Amino acid sequence: xxKVPVYLDNHSTTPVxxxxxxxxxxxxxxxxxxxxxxxHAFGWEAEAAVDQAREEIARLIHASAREIIFTSxxxxxxxxxxxxxxxAYKDRGNHIVTCATEHRAxxxxxxxxxxxxxxxTYLPVDRVGRLDLDRLRxxxxxxxxxxxxxxxNNEIGTIHPLKEIGRIAQERKVLFHSDAAQxxxxxxxxxxxxxxxxxxxxxxxxxxxxxxxxxxxxxxxRKVNLKPIIDGGGHERGLRSGTLNVPAIVGFGKACAxxxxxxxxxxxxxxxxxxxxxxxxxxxxxAVYVNGAAERLPGNMNLSFAYIEGxxxxxxxxxxxxxxGSACTSASLEPSHVLRALGMEENLIHAxxxxxxGRFNTEEEIDYTxxxxxxxxxxxxxxxxxxxxxxRESAKRAGNAExxx
Numbered sequence: 412x413x414k415v416p417v418y419l420d421n422h423s424t425t426p427v428x429x430x431x432x433x434x435x436x437x438x439x440x441x442x443x444x445x446x447x448x449x450x451h452a453f454g455w456e457a458e459a460a461v462d463q464a465r466e467e468i469a470r471l472i473h474a475s476a477r478e479i480i481f482t483s484x485x486x487x488x489x490x491x492x493x494x495x496x497x498x499a500y501k502d503r504g505n506h507i508v509t510c511a512t513e514h515r516a517x518x519x520x521x522x523x524x525x526x527x528x529x530x531x532t533y534l535p536v537d538r539v540g541r542l543d544l545d546r547l548r549x550x551x552x553x554x555x556x557x558x559x560x561x562x563x564n565n566e567i568g569t570i571h572p573l574k575e576i577g578r579i580a581q582e583r584k585v586l587f588h589s590d591a592a593q594x595x596x597x598x599x600x601x602x603x604x605x606x607x608x609x610x611x612x613x614x615x616x617x618x619x620x621x622x623x624x625x626x627x628x629x630x631x632x633r634k635v636n637l638k639p640i641i642d643g644g645g646h647e648r649g650l651r652s653g654t655l656n657v658p659a660i661v662g663f664g665k666a667c668a669x670x671x672x673x674x675x676x677x678x679x680x681x682x683x684x685x686x687x688x689x690x691x692x693x694x695x696x697x698a699v700y701v702n703g704a705a706e707r708l709p710g711n712m713n714l715s716f717a718y719i720e721g722x723x724x725x726x727x728x729x730x731x732x733x734x735x736g737s738a739c740t741s742a743s744l745e746p747s748h749v750l751r752a753l754g755m756e757e758n759l760i761h762a763x764x765x766x767x768x769g770r771f772n773t774e775e776e777i778d779y780t781x782x783x784x785x786x787x788x789x790x791x792x793x794x795x796x797x798x799x800x801x802x803r804e805s806a807k808r809a810g811n812a813e814x815x816x
Contacts, residue, residue, distance in 0.1 A: 421769030464664025495637030567703030568711025577606025
């Protein structure tokens with residue numbers, strides 16, 4: 412028997428792994444010291460725990476511990492990376508390049524920089540969310556100081572070719588930032604191999620706690636300079652002031668250690684569940700379209716069910732937690748800017764659903780979801796005159812084809 416509601420919105424947030432929670436618990440009351448208090452054992456103990464977590468996070472992305480700056484999450488990391496780099500390098504240029512399908516934390520930061528006098532180029536993508544690397548090269552100018560492109564898309568799961576992008580950035584001596592909130596812990600990320608200078612991470616996307624994240628800031632080779640956006644005490648090498656959230660940081664480190672040990676095996680399992688979901692729905696329903704590239708996050712599947720409204724489907728599926736797009740914009744009825752950037756028809760954008768499969772999902776939950784989604788899509792389509800008209804037209808074309816043959 413499947414326990415409902417079934418949670419399939421793991422791109423929005425993930426449940427905290429029990430092993431992560433167990434690692435965090437002592438730091439709420441037994442080991443409650445301030446990591447910046449270096450005059451007594453309570454502070455030393457907290458500082459040691461933070462150092463260990465910093466090391467685990469660095470290992471996961473092939474960085475050094477001193478290159479990890481703790482933040483409140485990927486949104487803050489993105490803000491610090493873009494605004495901090497723009498201010499630090501504004502004497503060299505005022506041009507930033509990003510992509511139309513980036514997360515709002517990047518796009519809105521770019522809009523804020525435009526209001527400060529910076530120029531931003533928003534690169535388009537193809538029908539599955541991929542970048543044209545030649546177009547990327549052509550967008551870089553002598554005034555370009557920063558290139559910001561996500562590792563994997565939060566709605567359609569499309570993975571960008573980080574190594575190729577990093578090579579272009581290095582050739583043109585441009586800083587390369589990547590929002591990797593959805594990718595770290597799910598697919599291998601190597602900041603050295605990919606030539607990444609700044610990388611944003613969030614713990615709650617990888618079975619860690621909410622409210623903590625990190626920004627990787629390159630210090631080896633070409634050292635990256637940033638202007639802080641938060642002042643007040645000089646914590647985190649002067650880049651992010653504020654008392655460190657030790658319990659959350661400990662959990663973040665444990666989540667990274669688990670990901671490093673289990674990521675390959677977990678990815679295989681999630682791909683199998685994802686394919687089971689897709690094939691099951693395509694068997695039972697017609698006029699279903701897959702959004703995004705084949706090279707996608709292991710647990711991601713974004714589908715458009717023609718002739719229905721995605722919001723209506725979600726309201727009908729109270730026993731399955733799904734999303735019509737990014738959790739950060741779910742309060743808005745605006746169509747997904749990601750799907751719009753793919754050039755999709757408006758009716759298919761409004762008919763899209765994001766399935767986010769995670770560590771704790773089972774085959775039984777996937778099969779249950781297939782049945783519930785298929786039943787509700789068929790029920791909603793019976794109420795749609797457009798669907799009936801399309802079926803009649805399809806049958807008519809099939810009949811004409813038979814007569815011609």
